[in-house]
Amino acid sequence: MSFNNNNKRYNDYSSFIKKKFSERVQKISLNTGFTCPNRDGTKGVGGCTYCNNNTFNPNYCKPSKSISEQLDSGIAFFSKKYKTQQYLAYFQAYTNTYADINLVKELYLEALNHPKVIGLVIGTRPDCINDDLINFLSELSKTYYISLEFGVESTLDKTLKMVNRCHTFKETVDAYERSKNKGLHLGAHLIIGLPGESKEDILNHATKLSKLPINTLKLHQLQVVKHTMMAIQLKEKPEMFSLYSSEAYIDLVTEFIALLRPDIIIERFISESPAHLLIAPKWNGLKNFEMVAKIDKKLVEKNLWQGKHYVENF
Known part of the structure; x- marks a missing residue:
């Protein structure tokens, strides 16, 4: 057992960033302003039942503005707090590879043409990637x-x-296989506590994710927010849900960490939806930061660390 420079019992994103840049x-x-194939009728309509993109889009992030204008607004916002820093253009909302490939390339190049941008972070679906891109x-x-x-x-x-994701896990595996060994930093996003999933199911996600060629993992608890299908389901069929208390979630996450491949960087553990939208x-x-501190403390109490229960040849 060895801990990183932050004395964390897992590979934290902050340490990675400091080392990388x-x-x-x-x-x-x-x-x-792109959409998703489970919204526009290509594969489905309505989008993911939990999705309301207003839960994570900041005010400066409006599709009516050009990429350069959004970057300028974002940099103006953050530079008030930090005078010297570099920036990554984060294509976050909806599916950011889901459009005409020439338009996609043009927008990525526009972002990289900004003098303060040193790279891209692109969020997308595993069924919306191709070899050309x-x-x-x-x-x-x-x-x-x-x-x-x-x-x-x-x-x-x-x-x-x-x-209503309208893709399979096999498509996820295929997307990573096509993207590995290409010089790309590969990330994964996982929601803990989706309807119908047991504790065993959730811990098994750690085992399955560890088989994928991922560098970074983002975890967060299921949050039911307003203006979603899930909000209606919670009201009409509350028995579908097993929403975790903060204490139960912390306990579960520490077990999840112990099963995870030791080299995976954990970028986050929770998400915070705006209070006016969260149900x-x-x-x-x-x-x-308070949840992270509690997770750190619980790992010590349980004598767990990332990879403690990871089995390489499963």
Whole structure:
């Protein structure tokens, strides 16, 4: 057992960033105005049952503005607090590879043309990537930091179907296989506590994710927010849900960490939806840094660390 420079019992994102870059790096969220194949009728309608993109789009991030204008607004916002830092253009809302490939390339190049941008972080679905785009990003990675994040959300097809993702876990595996060894920093996103998933199911996600060629993992608790199908389901069929208390979530996450491949960087553990949109669970206003501190403490109490229960040849 060995801990990192922050004395964390897991690979934390902050330590990775400090090691990777010479100065502070800030992500600037961007909105391309793209949609998703489970919204526009290509694969489905209505989008994911839990999704309300207003829960994570900052005020400066409006698709009516150009990419350069959004970057300028974001940098103006963050530079008030930090005078010297570099920026990553974060294509966050909806599916950021889901458009005409020439338009996609044009927007990525516009972002990279900004003098203060040193790389891209691209959030997308595993069924919305192709070899042409992967090869384009691979070329960019020779000069810039390029992170490609796939919304895995669950490794169970029954769950993916229930939440209207309209893709399978096999498609997730295929997307990572096509993207690996291309110079890209590969990320994964997982929601803990989706309807119908047991504790065993959730811990098994850690085992399955560890088999994927991912560098970074984002975790967060299921949050039911207003103006979503899930909000209606919670009201009409509350028995569908097993929403975690903060204490139960912390306990579960520590077990999850212990099963995870030791080299995976954990970028986050929770998400904070705006209070005016959040329906449940409400954790008495616990902030991200407070939850991280509680997770750190619980790992010590249980004598757990990342990879303690990881089995390489499963």
